[in-house]
Amino acid sequence: MEHVDVAIVGGGPAGSSAGRAAALEGADTVVIEKGVPRADREGLGPDSTDAAGILDYWVDIMDIDISEVPDGVILQELSGTDFIGPTETVQLNATGIDASYHHFGFTFHRARMDDWLRERAEDAGAEYRVGTGVRSVESDLTGTPLHTLTLKDGSEIETPHLVLADGPQRTVSGQVLTDLLPGGEFERLSPPTANHIAYQEYREFPEELFERDRLKFWWGYMPGHTAYPWVFPNDGTVARVGLTMPIGMDIDAVANREEYALLRPEDERIPSGKVYVERILDLAYPEYDLDDFPLVKDRGKRDGTETYPISSTRPIESPTRANVAVVGGAMGATSAFHEGGDHVAMRTGKIAGRLAGMDAMRAYNSEWQEAIGDEVLRNVVMAEMVHDFGPRDWDRTFKLINAIMGEDGYKPRDAASQGLYGAKMFAGYTKRKYGYRDGRYCQIREDEYAV
Numbered sequence: 502m503e504h505v506d507v508a509i510v511g512g513g514p515a516g517s518s519a520g521r522a523a524a525l526e527g528a529d530t531v532v533i534e535k536g537v538p539r540a541d542r543e544g545l546g547p548d549s550t551d552a553a554g555i556l557d558y559w560v561d562i563m564d565i566d567i568s569e570v571p572d573g574v575i576l577q578e579l580s581g582t583d584f585i586g587p588t589e590t591v592q593l594n595a596t597g598i599d600a601s602y603h604h605f606g607f608t609f610h611r612a613r614m615d616d617w618l619r620e621r622a623e624d625a626g627a628e629y630r631v632g633t634g635v636r637s638v639e640s641d642l643t644g645t646p647l648h649t650l651t652l653k654d655g656s657e658i659e660t661p662h663l664v665l666a667d668g669p670q671r672t673v674s675g676q677v678l679t680d681l682l683p684g685g686e687f688e689r690l691s692p693p694t695a696n697h698i699a700y701q702e703y704r705e706f707p708e709e710l711f712e713r714d715r716l717k718f719w720w721g722y723m724p725g726h727t728a729y730p731w732v733f734p735n736d737g738t739v740a741r742v743g744l745t746m747p748i749g750m751d752i753d754a755v756a757n758r759e760e761y762a763l764l765r766p767e768d769e770r771i772p773s774g775k776v777y778v779e780r781i782l783d784l785a786y787p788e789y790d791l792d793d794f795p796l797v798k799d800r801g802k803r804d805g806t807e808t809y810p811i812s813s814t815r816p817i818e819s820p821t822r823a824n825v826a827v828v829g830g831a832m833g834a835t836s837a838f839h840e841g842g843d844h845v846a847m848r849t850g851k852i853a854g855r856l857a858g859m860d861a862m863r864a865y866n867s868e869w870q871e872a873i874g875d876e877v878l879r880n881v882v883m884a885e886m887v888h889d890f891g892p893r894d895w896d897r898t899f900k901l902i903n904a905i906m907g908e909d910g911y912k913p914r915d916a917a918s919q920g921l922y923g924a925k926m927f928a929g930y931t932k933r934k935y936g937y938r939d940g941r942y943c944q945i946r947e948d949e950y951a952v
């Protein structure tokens with residue numbers, strides 16, 4: 502049987518970053534990626550979710566030298582983001598967080614970024630094996646941990662250090678963690694109930710409508726927590742128009758459904774992603790027809806469209822006593838609030854890979870919390886605060902934010918002086934932040950694992 506020092510399941514941003522870091526420590530490292538076809542990539546590669554935007558301070562969290570990113574990866578430099586509520590709009594032109602990157606952020610070509618991360622892992626000496634996924638993992642924890650991976654072609658790989666980077670579907674990490682959580686705690690993270698679904702289309706925009714330096718999000722237009730449509734500028738005048746929403750919503754359970762601009766009285770079920778995209782284009786650009794935004798069919802996964810699961814749980818700690826680190830989307834590091842996750846995937850992957858390569862995985866949970874804890878805490882708290890928001894709540898909150906907005910963004914503490922609602926929001930924010938201090942935002946703690 503093949504034996505390696507470090508085996509990594511999944512070759513997305515987290516897995517490639519882990520592979521590079523482990524190989525840089527001199528470890529014999531393999532990254533196993535099942536391989537997904539895309540219209541805009543030759544051959545199989547990772548499952549590159551091409552809805553990619555990065556904020557200025559995320560670049561520091563990624564911990565990469567941005568000048569090394571090859572040409573063609575970054576598509577547009579951003580000056581800001583528009584959050585559009587039913588009647589109130591917030592224009593955010595600064596994140597308000599210190600950052601070494603000098604624009605508001607950028608959009609990027611995710612497949613090219615992933616290919617570059619893979620190249621870096623390979624240059625460092627990791628093997629990136631694509632085309633056959635991991636079917637199962639058996640772990641022998643009776644002495645020094647030893648994990649045996651069985652691939653879909655029946656071949657086996659044995660390793661003392663396992664990094665699980667298989668994304669939000671957790672096909673392999675779910676199995677490994679379920680075995681270590683005999684009390685059924687993994688149920689809380691079960692993908693069909695805990696995940697969102699995201700859908701997007703590549704559409705050519707009329708030149709006069711294309712805002713190349715702004716992201717746009719519409720809040721309070723469709724029901725469901727963390728449910729919103731967006732427009733992201735790509736290259737040329739192509740934009741990705743998409744949305745995210747919880748899986749399995751029942752339209753009859755939606756309170757005040759007439760308040761949601763993207764629902765119609767005749768809807769018998771929650772509209773499909775495709776219908777939502779058509780409705781947001783119609784609503785946002787009423788003088789234009791859908792035909793004015795033709796689908797760009799040679800992009801994305803297939804025919805100019807993409808559908809993805811997206812993790813919407815809080816992050817989990819890893820069973821490091823078993824020499825297992827769960828990273829990126831698989832650990833729930835993607836924010837349930839704004840869906841951003843490439844930055845935390847790359848960072849957690851890097852930390853896990855380095856520690857695996859050094860045979861020091863016990864430090865993983867404290868190191869990732871040190872590196873991305875502030876970001877996670879902020880996002881977990883925000884996601885919770887807006888969880889039950891309806892259209893009116895969005896308007897009210899955007900009004901509040903506009904009242905405290907400065908040139909450098911806004912500070913939540915300034916809300917405290919903005920009347921009763923501002924004081925209530927700020928008190929809720931600080932109370933939750935306190936409640937989730939010191940890693941309490943984790944949905945599973947290390948001592949819950951039976952290792």
Ligand SMILES: Cc1cc2nc3c(=O)[nH]c(=O)nc-3n(C[C@H](O)[C@H](O)[C@H](O)COP(=O)(O)OP(=O)(O)OC[C@H]3O[C@@H](n4cnc5c(N)ncnc54)[C@H](O)[C@@H]3O)c2cc1C
Nearest residue numbers: 511513514515535547548552554635668699829830842843
């Ligand atoms: C619609 C959408 C929009 C998003 N927008 C943004 C954004 O604007 N900015 C941002 O920063 N983040 C964004 N994200 C989040 C970001 O895509 C994720 O956080 C990031 O991809 C997580 O990286 P990862 O490597 O952990 O997982 P993934 O990118 O999901 O990679 C996991 C990899 O594991 C592979 N795999 C799975 N199972 C197996 C197996 N059994 N064997 C072998 N390989 C396997 C998959 O093929 C895949 O390549 C968005 C996500 C979605 C869905």
